[in-house]
Amino acid sequence: MxxxxxxxxxxxxxxxxxxxxxxxxxxxxxxxxxxxxxxxxxxxxxxxxxxxxxxxxxxxxxxxxxxxxxxxxxxxxxxxxxxxxxxxxxxxxxxxxxxxxxxxxxxxxxxxxxxxxxxxxxxxxxxxxxxxxxxxxxxxxxxxxxxxxxxxxxxxxxxxxxxxxxxxxxxxxxxxxxxxxxxxxxxxxxxxxxxxxxxxxxxxxxxxxxxxxxxxxxxxxxxxxxxxxxxxxxxxxxxxxxxxxxxxxxxxAMDEITALRGKVVDAYSTLFEPFVQKGCVKVPRPPAGTILNNHAFFVIFDSPKNRQAFLAGLKEWDISAYIGYVPLHSSTMGLSLGYKAEDLPLTENLAARVVRLPLYADLGREGLSYMIDRMGYVMSKLYSC
Ligand SMILES: Cc1ncc(COP(=O)(O)O)c(C=O)c1O
CATH class of the missing domain: 3.40.640.10 (Type I PLP-dependent aspartate aminotransferase-like (Major domain))
Structure with missing residues (x-):
């Protein structure tokens, strides 16, 4: 359980x-x-x-x-x-x-x-x-x-x-x-x-x-x-x-909410940094000096296959993550406007590899170390380290 x-x-x-x-x-x-x-x-x-x-x-x-x-x-x-x-x-x-x-x-x-x-x-x-x-x-x-x-x-x-x-x-x-x-x-x-x-x-x-x-x-x-x-x-x-x-x-409560979310962002940054160093994934890299409201944390995997494996691994631990947006140009509406998936190859490529991780203020108060532990386990299995 x-x-x-x-x-x-x-x-x-x-x-x-x-x-x-x-x-x-x-x-x-x-x-x-x-x-x-x-x-x-x-x-x-x-x-x-x-x-x-x-x-x-x-x-x-x-x-x-x-x-x-x-x-x-x-x-x-x-x-x-x-x-x-x-x-x-x-x-x-x-x-x-x-x-x-x-x-x-x-x-x-x-x-x-x-x-x-x-x-x-x-x-x-x-x-x-x-x-x-x-x-x-x-x-x-x-x-x-x-x-x-x-x-x-x-x-x-x-x-x-x-x-x-x-x-x-x-x-x-x-x-x-x-x-x-x-x-x-x-x-x-x-x-x-x-x-x-x-x-x-x-x-x-x-x-x-x-x-x-x-x-x-x-x-x-x-x-x-x-x-x-x-x-x-x-x-x-x-x-x-x-x-x-x-x-x-x-x-x-803006400052309190932002600080609680910040704890989650910091924990994600620490967890993923070794995998970033090894070139397995990418994480947000805002320009130096940016002060974030800690709204979201995304991870870009090295392949769509590894993204799927990561999501499946999290599911086993009852952790919900999300694949992000379906690009508008290749959505049903975008195609009806005359766009083709190949029109924006980089967007298509990134959208197939990105994951948005769970993030809410209460996670900064309870469940964070449990989740980070399980996520670390899934990542280590995936990249065998
Ligand atoms: C980039 C962006 N624009 C617009 C919206 C729409 O906001 P709302 O759900 O308040 O209508 C969202 C909602 O997630 C969004 O992420």
Whole structure:
């Protein structure tokens, strides 16, 4: 009998959330942008320096709201990594724009800035990188390319709240807009939720309109107008204040959660380093100076066969690991858009060899040494050392 069952992910329970949610339940303002939404937005603006923060029902919604805000139109082209979640691609196609898939860098699994310029055409409007595993994408390289060609950079920062890049910028603070997820699988979650950070002051009012079903209700709330109406394209991009109350407790515990997850990341780094030295596997190699939020840890095996053997070995010990994304360009939808698997050989090759390991804050409190011991056993058998 195994001592522990190790799931891939577990939401972290913050006791204060119960008190906050009860407060929201008893209040007369339970829809979006009430007390707890404002408290969340203020906390994030203070900590990360975002100009404005919109609490939305999911990271997927944050991506769609951002694409509307950036004025994406049918026929526009958007450059994004193929190695991402469907929501990144959906946000583009929902506006009638075309996703143009780019290769990734194996050190981070993020978009490879060296490959971006060759994909730019007169129709390109946006670069949409992601911060895979909480590792900030290379904006030091991406932003100048965007500036040269007059493109918007919109970061899918679903996984990277509370990470800092090698130049010392918080994730989401270095581009006009960035989308975050607060899904239960993320570091700070409320079941389903998300955020859009808006740093271009000229876009903030328009973002309010888009969030409020395309109406100028914000002007009525601010006492500028007496009656609101339909002014632009929008949707219902509001998180309920009840979920925001839960989320606020998570944000208050941000340092504790990050530190607990860090213990797991440190244990993985120590376990895998000898196998990295021998050339059997690769692990994340963020640029020096990056401060991670410890969202995820991935291992790239030397062959798809060894990846399978590793996963099968973990299964015997009731440890859940996960193969990562199916690249978008070779997914059913990607193929229907005209892409072929061979279009991005490096992405295909890496996606067939990568594993994402279990990582959640409670694992830093219980079960960690058991799991590391079992994982070490599986690795030693696999690479006979
Ligand atoms: C890179 C990326 N983008 C977008 C999303 C979607 O976020 P949500 O589940 O909050 O809609 C995810 C979720 O895992 C993600 O990993």
């Amino acid at each position: 195994n001592k522990y069952r190790i799931p891939f992910n577990k939401p972290f329970h913050v006791p204060q959330a119960e008190e906050y949610v009860l407060d929201a339940l008893r209040s007369d303002g339970q829809c979006g942008n009430h007390k707890w939404c404002k408290k969340c937005a203020d906390l994030l603006k203070d900590k990360f320096g975002f100009k404005e923060v919109f609490l939305v029902p999911s990271g997927t919604d944050a991506l769609e709201m951002g694409c509307i805000l950036a004025g994406l139109k049918p026929g526009d082209e958007v450059i994004l990594p193929s190695y991402t979640f469907s929501s990144t691609g959906n946000a583009v196609v929902m506006q009638g724009a075309k996703p143009v898939f780019c290769e990734i860098n194996p050190d981070t699994m993020n978009i490879d800035p060296d490959q971006i310029e060759s994909l730019i055409t007169p129709r390109t409007r946006m670069i949409l990188p992601i911060d895979y595993a909480g590792i900030p994408c290379d904006l030091e390289r991406i932003n100048p390319i965007a500036e040269k060609y007059g493109l918007t950079v919109f970061v899918d920062a679903a996984q990277s709240l509370n990470s800092k890049d090698a130049q010392g910028y918080w994730s989401g603070a270095r581009t006009p807009i960035a989308a975050f997820s607060c899904h239960e699988t993320k570091n700070f979650g409320c079941g389903e939720g998300g955020l859009l950070s808006v740093n271009n002051p000229d876009w903030i009012l328009q973002a309010n309109f888009i969030q409020e079903k395309g109406t100028d209700r914000r002007l009525v709330l601010d006492g500028v107008k007496s009656k609101y109406g339909w002014v632009t394209k929008g949707s219902s991009f509001l998180l309920s204040d009840i979920l925001a109350a839960m989320l606020y407790a998570q944000f208050e």
